[in-house]
Amino acid sequence: MNKKSGFTLIELLMVIAIIGILAGILIPTVGAVKKQANIAASKSQLSNYVNAVQLFKGEYSYYPFVTGGNDTTVDLSSQSTLFIETLSGRNATSGDSKSEGGNRRRIGFYSFSESEFLLEDDDTVDPTQLADRFNNTVIKVRIDGDGNNQVNPDVNGNEPSSPDEPIRTNVTAWVEADRDLGAPGYGLWD
Numbered sequence: 001m002n003k004k005s006g007f008t009l010i011e012l013l014m015v016i017a018i019i020g021i022l023a024g025i026l027i028p029t030v031g032a033v034k035k036q037a038n039i040a041a042s043k044s045q046l047s048n049y050v051n052a053v054q055l056f057k058g059e060y061s062y063y064p065f066v067t068g069g070n071d072t073t074v075d076l077s078s079q080s081t082l083f084i085e086t087l088s089g090r091n092a093t094s095g096d097s098k099s100e101g102g103n104r105r106r107i108g109f110y111s112f113s114e115s116e117f118l119l120e121d122d123d124t125v126d127p128t129q130l131a132d133r134f135n136n137t138v139i140k141v142r143i144d145g146d147g148n149n150q151v152n153p154d155v156n157g158n159e160p161s162s163p164d165e166p167i168r169t170n171v172t173a174w175v176e177a178d179r180d181l182g183a184p185g186y187g188l189w190d
Contacts, residue, residue, distance in 0.1 A: 055109045075139075075140055080128060088111060
């Protein structure tokens with residue numbers, strides 16, 4: 001008696017169906033984990049910016065970018081170059097030592113890495129424009145200019161994470177959602 005061993009067609013279809021179901025569960029989970037990892041890395045980046053602004057204050061006894069004793073929002077979508085040059089003590093494009101934004105001694109309070117800059121469509125890096133891990137440039141830093149040890153971020157009203165009350169800190173930062181990029185909004189207070 002010659003008996004052949006093997007799988008039947010039904011057994012193979014069952015295995016394929018089980019693999020399909022597992023893949024259907026796993027793929028969205030991996031996407032959500034990647035998004036959370038990018039948010040965590042971007043919050044770390046924002047925290048580093050806040051620390052650099054605090055270091056500047058420790059050195060010069062005043063905050064950069066603050067004028068008239070009022071709380072100030074630095075919009076990095078339009079003021080990235082000044083922010084980079086002030087906190088790094090260097091020219092944003094050439095890397096030459098430069099005194100900008102009150103950094104008279106050209107002290108490097110922060111060294112910006114390539115991953116923090118905008119990645120253009122042709123895969124080149126724009127060294128004058130900061131962006132988060134989602135390539136979103138709508139980054140804001142709020143600095144306490146009136147000395148009351150609290151800031152009230154003027155976050156877009158459609159942000160789900162907007163704080164209802166002022167935050168007890170001297171400096172905070174957030175990124176506003178960009179619907180076109182599909183980039184989420186988040187803040188250091190989340």
